[in-house]
Amino acid sequence: MSVRLTDAPFDPGALLSDFARNRTETGAVATFTGLARAEAGATTVLELEAYPGFTEAQIGRIADQACERFGLHDLAILHRVGRIAPGDPIVFVATAAGHRRAAFEACDFLMDYLKSRAPFWKKEHGPSGERWIEPTAQDHADRERWGG
Amino acid sequence: MSVRLTDAPFDPGALLSDFARNRTETGAVATFTGLARAEAGATTVLELEAYPGFTEAQIGRIADQACERFGLHDLAILHRVGRIAPGDPIVFVATAAGHRRAAFEACDFLMDYLKSRAPFWKKEHGPSGERWIEPTAQDHADRERWGG
């Protein structure tokens, strides 16, 4: 299990190559990659802040929950911090399980948590200034599907 | 949109790297990779047969449906045929959308279709002989979630 933050651009494909390798009992690997959107020019840079140490620990607790709840063989989470250009990956989540339903659901669960509960603060910079982003009502509703 | 069959091993990570590149309005990329399981030695080789031409066309029709139903920006499907060793990828599905719910659901939908309706025939070879695999009751139930 791997939970990491990085302030450098990363390639989600390289992470998937590593994650899917040498698994002879894992039938299913699901991944999610979140990319920074340009919003047709309205967003020029996304700025992500974490609380180093605390952020990884909080994500790690949810990662443990996901492993147990969905019977995962493994998972990996990499989250970008700092200034992110449109088109660059912000977050990568990979889950490995015996069968596809568990892999999909765990990936979905982890993303819902990351969107609305993980200790990150996100600011959009654009031609009309900057603004802090809070989770949407949809983000909260998505997370509540899982209880707790 | 890309729908392909291959009789050679492939790296799902290389496919994700290509798929996620140069997207400035796609917020969400979901992928699924199906791997051949060793089943603790019970399966030594998986053999996948397609009906060339027909198989790609049938998958293409469902891919079109997925694009429309989930408002996808893009999708990619690569399916292995021939003899597949445990641990090797069998299928890779990638979906791109504005937001994560559509990307996840489309990926899930496509896999449910591939498991129970796409023109493939699958045989397990193991120490106790060989047997043809048919979709499980769970596979049919999974597909029926989507109607049709």
Next chain:
Amino acid sequence: MARVLLFGALRDLAGWRERRIEAASVSALCAVIGQEDAALGEALAGKGVQVAVDQAIVRDDAVLADTSEVAFLPPMSGG
């Protein structure tokens, strides 16, 4: 003569993958095959077996041309 293709378990049962057989319709083709190999004939009529003519799924009464490609497709399973 139509070009007949068998897939999956049907091919193993028949012991062949592709043959040319003279028949005016899919049902006539099944009858010809069933006379020669009763077990295969029964399997072709089995639950979940679909028939494609020239790569389009058809009903059993579909008419065949001399150049038709007829494929018998047992229950499918990918991924």
Next chain:
Amino acid sequence: MARVLLFGALRDLAGWRERRIEAASVSALCAVIGQEDAALGEALAGKGVQVAVDQAIVRDDAVLADTSEVAFLPPMSGG
């Protein structure tokens, strides 16, 4: 003196990210900050702001030691 950290919009509002402030509890710390900067004091008490002491989420009456690290965490949003 406790080490006080502000994140997200709270940092922009305060104009600082980290300071050392003397206080015996989280509520006392909020009062000290509020006296100096009323808008920030109000924001710290705002809906959805959580407080962590030494990287564990605590209630407002949590006691502080001289070496405590206190972080004010506005509503979170990752991914």
